[in-house]
Amino acid sequence: MISRAKINTIKQTIAVIVMYIICSSPFIVAQLWASWDPDNPFKEGISFVILALLYSLNSCVNPWIYLAFNRELPRFLLRNCMSSKRKYKSTNGEGM
Numbered sequence: 001m002i003s004r005a006k007i008n009t010i011k012q013t014i015a016v017i018v019m020y021i022i023c024s025s026p027f028i029v030a031q032l033w034a035s036w037d038p039d040n041p042f043k044e045g046i047s048f049v050i051l052a053l054l055y056s057l058n059s060c061v062n063p064w065i066y067l068a069f070n071r072e073l074p075r076f077l078l079r080n081c082m083s084s085k086r087k088y089k090s091t092n093g094e095g096m
Contacts, residue, residue: 012069019061027055 030051034040067073 008069012065015065015069016062019065020058023058023061024055027051 030040030048
């Protein structure tokens, strides 16, 4: 009844939402803790930087999720990468 493309889209959407929750939850919890506790250890320093980087990691994970759920893109990228390497070789076999 449901096409393979729709099922793949639903799986990809669920994966994106789960990764957003995993990546953003520690930062949100630390920010809530900081708003209620003035002696919060996560308010500044290296722990805050790590939590902020983890929060922004979600944007870096989304392309990898798309790549994992797409069957044709890895083959396309590999084929184009291999063909671009051949273009840069000179006639005597040495690279430019």
